[in-house]
Amino acid sequence: MSKRFDDKVVIITGAGSGLGRASAVQIAKEGAKLTLVDLNTGSLEETRQFVLEAAPEAEVLLVTADVSDEEAVKNYVNETVKKYSKIDGFYNNAGIEGKQNPTADYGSNEFHKVVRINLDGVFYGLKYVLEVMKNQGYGAIVNTASVGGIRGVGNQSGYAASKHGVVGLTRNSGIEYGQYGISIKAIAPGAIMTPMVEASLKQMGGDHWEEAGKEFVSVNPMKRFGKPEEVAHLVAFLLSDEAGFINAAVIPIDGGQSYKY
Numbered sequence: 001m002s003k004r005f006d007d008k009v010v011i012i013t014g015a016g017s018g019l020g021r022a023s024a025v026q027i028a029k030e031g032a033k034l035t036l037v038d039l040n041t042g043s044l045e046e047t048r049q050f051v052l053e054a055a056p057e058a059e060v061l062l063v064t065a066d067v068s069d070e071e072a073v074k075n076y077v078n079e080t081v082k083k084y085s086k087i088d089g090f091y092n093n094a095g096i097e098g099k100q101n102p103t104a105d106y107g108s109n110e111f112h113k114v115v116r117i118n119l120d121g122v123f124y125g126l127k128y129v130l131e132v133m134k135n136q137g138y139g140a141i142v143n144t145a146s147v148g149g150i151r152g153v154g155n156q157s158g159y160a161a162s163k164h165g166v167v168g169l170t171r172n173s174g175i176e177y178g179q180y181g182i183s184i185k186a187i188a189p190g191a192i193m194t195p196m197v198e199a200s201l202k203q204m205g206g207d208h209w210e211e212a213g214k215e216f217v218s219v220n221p222m223k224r225f226g227k228p229e230e231v232a233h234l235v236a237f238l239l240s241d242e243a244g245f246i247n248a249a250v251i252p253i254d255g256g257q258s259y260k261y
Helices: 018-029 041-054 070-084 108-136 157-180 195-217 228-239
Strands: 009-013 033-038 060-064 089-092 139-144 182-189 250-253
Touching (some): 009 108, 018 033, 018 228, 060 070, 070 108, 089 108, 089 228, 108 157, 139 228, 157 182, 228 250
Parallel strands (some): 009 033, 089 139, 139 182, 182 250
């Protein structure tokens, strides 16, 4: 029985943990050949183990890269084309939250660091992957934005600015490249229980971070955190041929919270 990603090549950035890792496992189970990219080589090796447990036949290329370094981005794209000779899907996901502070107290260096990774990194990924996909005449891209990219959250100037930027890049690029058979969309996850969200709760609640977590999701219509696997299913769908006509769209996955007055 054929799978949605049989003979398809997918690049995933931020693949060392969280949404990137969960998506790698899901898409590998559906037949994809993968390029996994992360700053942390050890985390990438761990992800490869998870992938091979779920899909023993999977082909996996690991590339250690800092997505805020344009040459490193160019390299992970080149390495993928060298190994697989095409790119069908790209999950442009790597990102950080940064330290929490009101805007007047938000460090300028911190701001630039978060924007460099979350926005420049997504831009570089688009720049070099779109070149390949345009030549092929097809492709699907999913960028990771955030509910912090469609509304204000507070204490997160760098994160909010960068994720709003990701939404803008998604809409703009989707409109430019739809004519070449390429669809570009973004997901806007809310509170998904990843290592990044756990670190954020520890910033807010210290040793009592689990209590802070319960309070945090008490206002969510579904009263819980999302699971990385739930996001992975959405990413897989959006990268598949089934979602080819979804373009320049931003899809929240947040239990309904961003629509609540």
